[in-house]
Amino acid sequence: MTDYFRTNIAAMSAYIPGEQPKPGSQIIKLNSNENPYPPSPAVLTVLQNFNSEWLRRYPNAYGEDFRQAASQVLDIPSDWIIVGNGSDELLNVVMRACTEPERKVAYPTPTYVLYSTLTQMQSAELVEIPYGENYEFPLDELIATNADVTFIATPNSPSGHVVSIDELRKLASKLSGVLVIDEAYVDFAQENALNLVQEFENVISIRTLSKGYSLAGVRLGFGIANPNLLSGLYKVKDSYNIDAIAIAVGVAAISDQVYKNTCVAKVKVSRTKLSIDLQQLGFRVWDSQTNFLLVQPPQANAEYLYQKLKEQGILVRYFQQPGLDDKLRITIGTDKENQLLIKALFNLMN
Structure with a gap:
């Protein structure tokens, strides 16, 4: 072949x-x-009354209506939010913007297998550090790698455990690269990393509407980070990556807490x-x-x-x-x- x-x-x-x-x-x-x-009955109402005019036009390139809605719910400025075609797209955006051959990507294992796939796509150097026997967090080992991108899924899949905010704070303070806190399951957890995003310019929290909001079929995720970090991510984001229907139902879903x-x-x-x-x-x-x-x-x-x-x-x-x-x-x-x-x-x- x-x-x-x-x-x-x-x-x-x-x-x-x-x-x-x-x-x-x-x-x-x-x-x-x-x-x-x-999903929320408000989502079904949006679908039943969706104006077909918005199918003819390109959607807002930044998902602005959703950014405004998420801003209200999370009490964070809308320009701190980036919207993606599922959280997987945003993981990919971070990798395209921040890695290349000879740059390092690190994460503890076992975890979401897509991190490995994205690293190989970029020909970046992969550093996998095993969790302890009872999923103790390998903090010192991750700090020592000082990777260009470090992924931490918390709550983690497939284990379901969380990494404490104190450990994440120590990690963020020691890294010179980007710390990606993958919070896909945050709606089921007892705490979240939103404060760390506000403390550290190199931290991004990535979330999804697939789990807590029952919208896995729509493909809508979002990241929260300092605008200085988001500015580089926008350079590699597809122009119109979020469709009009996803934006409309996403607004309805996240507004119905x-x-x-x-x-x-x-x-x-x-x-x-x-x-x-x-x-x-x-x-x-x-x-x-x-x-x-x-x-x-x-x-x-x-x-x-x-x-x-x-x-x-x-x-x-x-x-x-x-x-x-x-x-x-x-x-x-x-x-x-x-x-x-x-x-x-x-x-x-x-």
């Missing part, structure tokens, strides 16, 4: 997202950390119940501040359970990589879905 690709692209493996069943499939989908509840918080509270209650049920089956369950659980079956037969559950129409996430190949990541579903999962696991294990 003709070699069309750059050397590093030809050599790398593609990022593999969670399985997406066909629409209408009778599947219990607990593998991609989607919210089990529908009461509905979002109600759904988040229900997920947290279900998370506690599912954790207890799994532990009663003999699973080891890690504490989580997300909408999923990392669990280890008592017989360490995670791949077997993943395959058997899939045959029964229940999708969970299995990672075939060191440190995770004896574990499953399970999204919190509705209480009915969670109980069907528990029943299926009980039958498989007995």
Whole structure:
């Protein structure tokens, strides 16, 4: 075959997202950390009344209506906010703006696999530092790398744990490069890193409406950082990266904090119940501040359970990589879905 690709692209493996069943499939989908509840009714109202004139025109290049709405909710100036086609696009924007061959990218592992993919795309130097046995944060090792870009997902996936604000503050104060705090699951957590963004010019918090706001299908994320940092990111952002529909429903969703918080509270209650049920089956369950659980079956037969559950129409996430190949990541579903999962696991294990 003709070699069309750059050397590093030809050599790398593609990022593999969670399985997406066909629409209408009778599947219990607990593998991609989607919210089990529908988006705000205000979002549906926007869609039903959307003016087709805005489909004919290009959208605002900066998602200004959404920036204003997010500014009101977060009490931060709108020019501190950058809007992206999902938070993944913003991770990519940071990488394109801040890395190149011989520049370093560092992060603790295990974590979001896309960081590795983006690093390889840029031919940057990759530095992966393992978490401790119980996910102790490798602060000193990360400081020592002094990478050009350091990724910290908190709450982290697939573990569900959080990195303390004190440790993040120490890290930010020692780095000369950019600290990316990936807060995709922040709506389910007890604290956030917004104050660090205001303290340090080199820190950006990246968030999404996919999890807490039930808008994974829309693709809308945003970053919060000092305008001096955002100025460089805008140079590599696509001109019209956010479509008009995403902006409109994003404004409706983020403005309805009461509905979002109600759904988040229900997920947290279900998370506690599912954790207890799994532990009663003999699973080891890690504490989580997300909408999923990392669990280890008592017989360490995670791949077997993943395959058997899939045959029964229940999708969970299995990672075939060191440190995770004896574990499953399970999204919190509705209480009915969670109980069907528990029943299926009980039958498989007995």
